[in-house]
Amino acid sequence: xxxxxxxxxxxxxxxxxxxxxxxxxxxxxxxxxxxxxxxxxxxxxxxxxxxxxxxxxxxxxxxxxxxxxxxxxxxxxxxxxxxxxxxxxxxxxxxxxxxxx
Numbered sequence: 215x216x217x218x219x220x221x222x223x224x225x226x227x228x229x230x231x232x233x234x235x236x237x238x239x240x241x242x243x244x245x246x247x248x249x250x251x252x253x254x255x256x257x258x259x260x261x262x263x264x265x266x267x268x269x270x271x272x273x274x275x276x277x278x279x280x281x282x283x284x285x286x287x288x289x290x291x292x293x294x295x296x297x298x299x300x301x302x303x304x305x306x307x308x309x310x311x312x313x314x315x
Contacts, residue, residue, distance in 0.1 A: 217257035227251075232260065 215222040227243035232255060234240075239255035239262075255261055 215253070215257060216259050216261070220253075220257055229260070 215225050215227075217223060227245065230242040230244060230250065232239055232241055240252045241255050241258050241260060242250055242252050245251050
C-alpha cells in the first residue's frame with residue numbers, strides 16, 4: 215500500500231486480481247487471515263502513472279514570474295479595469311481572474 219493515509223501504508227500483499235469497474239481499477243488481495251480484500255489501484259504500487267506527470271517529469275515550461283509578466287501584458291492590451299472588450303460575452307481579463315486566486 216502506497217497511499218500515505220491508508221492504515222496499511224507500507225504493507226505488502228500478494229496480488230490476486232485487478233478488476234476495472236465503472237472506470238475505477240481495483241486490486242484484490244488476500245489479507246493476513248486469508249480474507250479477500252480490495253483497494254483502489256491508485257493506492258498501490260501498481261498505480262498507473264499519469265501521462266502528463268510522466269512527460270513533464272517534474273519540469274515546468276514557464277516560470278511564475280514569466281506568467282505574471284504575460285498576464286500584465288495581456289491586461290494592457292485589454293484595458294485595465296478587469297472587464298473584457300465589448301462582444302466578448304462578458305469574459306474577464308487575466309487580471310480579473312488572478313484577483314480571484
